[in-house]
Amino acid sequence: MIRVLVVDDEALVRMGFTHILNTADDIEVVAAVPGGQAVRTVRELRPDVVLLDIRMPDVDGLTILTNLRRIPDPPVVAMLTTFGTDEYVTTALRSGAAGFLLKDTDPEHLPYLVRTLAEGGTVLSSKVTRTVVDGYLDKGAREPSAIRLVARLTERERAVLVFTAEGLANTDIGERMHLSTGTVKGHVSAVFSKLQVSSRVQAALIAERAGLLAPPQDGVI
Template sequence: MIRVLVVDDEALVRGGFTHILNATDDIEVVAAVPGGQALPAVRAARPDVVLLDIRMPDVDGLTVLEGLRRMPDPPVVAMLTTFDADEYVATALRSGAAGFLLKDTDPEQLPYLVRALAEGGTVLSSKVTRAVVDGYLDKDAREPAVRLAARLSERERTVLVLMAEGLANTDIGERMHLSTGTVKGHVSAVLNKLQVTSRVQAALIAERAGLLASACEEDAG
């Protein structure tokens, strides 16, 4: 059972997400709280995944994210917003958020996205286009990204590309014919060598280093 905590100051949003997720057999919303109650609720409920509103009137979602990331064994956090071009996107991703979802995400897709997050995948709403994300990144980041990617072994680069495609550990294992435990080890090594704390950050480095374009060309060939 995947344990989820929803953090949003709008009761309607909390109720809607709770209803959708609790209708599944493998996901349970263990708490749905406003921003000011987020950190105590996480400590009490110990969720696997937190869906966190990025902008709330009582507390900044980014501040909550930083608090969650400082916890021992922190949950996976995906940011929620009503905007497809939010000025806080880059900060959230660089602060360790594992995804970025719009509140009007298709209800049928929401359980799938939560499962992907719980399994270690990266999630960006389909409405958050590559151009939108790219617009919030440092345009001069290519050379540092290339240097970081050069630290990886060939197998680790393959793992990084699959991470960047949003695949969870189990899916990467199936694609590369590796056990999930072996994949977890490679993922940890990739994050350490790239000096990042989340798969989304690693994916952005892969894009900047040109690894995704190279992978597309190889597939086409």
């Protein structure tokens, strides 16, 4: 069972996401709370996935994201937003978010996206504009050379990076490479450490900048 926490200051949004996700047999919304209760609720209930509104009137979603990333064994966090061009999205990706969803995401797709997040994948709503990704890449260009960073990886770690960037979950990577899920998880941790990143989105974009894969397309990556 995938345990999900929905964080949004609008009660209607919380109710909507809760209703949609609870119709799935393998997903349980353990709580749906406003922003001010997010960190405490995560510490108490230990959800697997948090869907976090990026813009709230009383508390900054990016600050909540930073605080959640500091919790030992933190949950996977995907940001919720109303606009695909939200200027805060690139900051969220750089801060460790596993992607972001528009609040008008097709209800039929939402359980699948949550499963992807829980399995270690990365999701970007299908309406995300290329401008968001380009904005991230522009900022990343000021960081150490992606090619130099990727050169730190072993051959196996580089293969794991490519599969990760293609959106495969750890179990799927294990099947492709004939490795246990635990071994893949160890390789992913090593890749993150050597690339100096904290999320699959960041790793995927470095892989792209290093020429290891084609530019990401909108949707699940």
